[in-house]
Amino acid sequence: MVRQRSIFSLIFGLLATFLISCGSPTVATVPPSYTAAEVAKIQEYVPGIQMVRDRSSELKNLISKGEWVKVGNFIHGPMTEARLNMTYIIPNLAKQNQAKARQISKDLLNDLVRIDQAATASNTSLAASKYKEAFTDIDKFLELVPEKSS
Numbered sequence: 482m483v484r485q486r487s488i489f490s491l492i493f494g495l496l497a498t499f500l501i502s503c504g505s506p507t508v509a510t511v512p513p514s515y516t517a518a519e520v521a522k523i524q525e526y527v528p529g530i531q532m533v534r535d536r537s538s539e540l541k542n543l544i545s546k547g548e549w550v551k552v553g554n555f556i557h558g559p560m561t562e563a564r565l566n567m568t569y570i571i572p573n574l575a576k577q578n579q580a581k582a583r584q585i586s587k588d589l590l591n592d593l594v595r596i597d598q599a600a601t602a603s604n605t606s607l608a609a610s611k612y613k614e615a616f617t618d619i620d621k622f623l624e625l626v627p628e629k630s631s
Contacts, residue, residue, distance in 0.1 A: 515575070515627045523573050524629050526566040530619060533563040537616045544608045549600040552608065556597050560615070564589055567622055578625045585625075589618040 515523070536559065543552045564586060571582045592615035599608035 519573055520627050520629065523570050523626060526569045527623070527626055527629075529566040530563045530570075530623065533559045534616065534619050534623065537612075540612055541609070544596075544600075544605060544612055547603065547605060549603060552600045553597060556593050556600070560593055563619065564593070570626065574625060582622060582625050585618050585622045589615055589622070592618060 536555075540552065540555050540560075543555060567582070567586045567589070571579055571586065574582055592611045595611040596608050596615065599605075599611060
């Protein structure tokens, strides 16, 4: 009986040692770092996106007034240009942010299509909800963009 307990103790000790050694420590993710040239290249396109972000109230007013032609013009003009700027920025982002940025850009496109469809159907409530989602997507994208270095 004593001999069995010592064998079990040895087996459990070896098993515990094996399991502990197979575990890997969690590695902290290092935030992406950009060179000054990369930041400068990215920052070329940010003002176009920020300009559209700053004009968000203009689109909201057009939707609430039901000026659907102007809503369509805003969607197909400045909003589409902002999305184009996003596609120029994405390849210059850190690898770990590129997939997320691409998804945000796709979500923005879907929101713009839905706003356009709502404008065609004169659906104020759908246009207003998709308007909020579109500018939320722009905010999410701008969070991925590195700050301008001084």
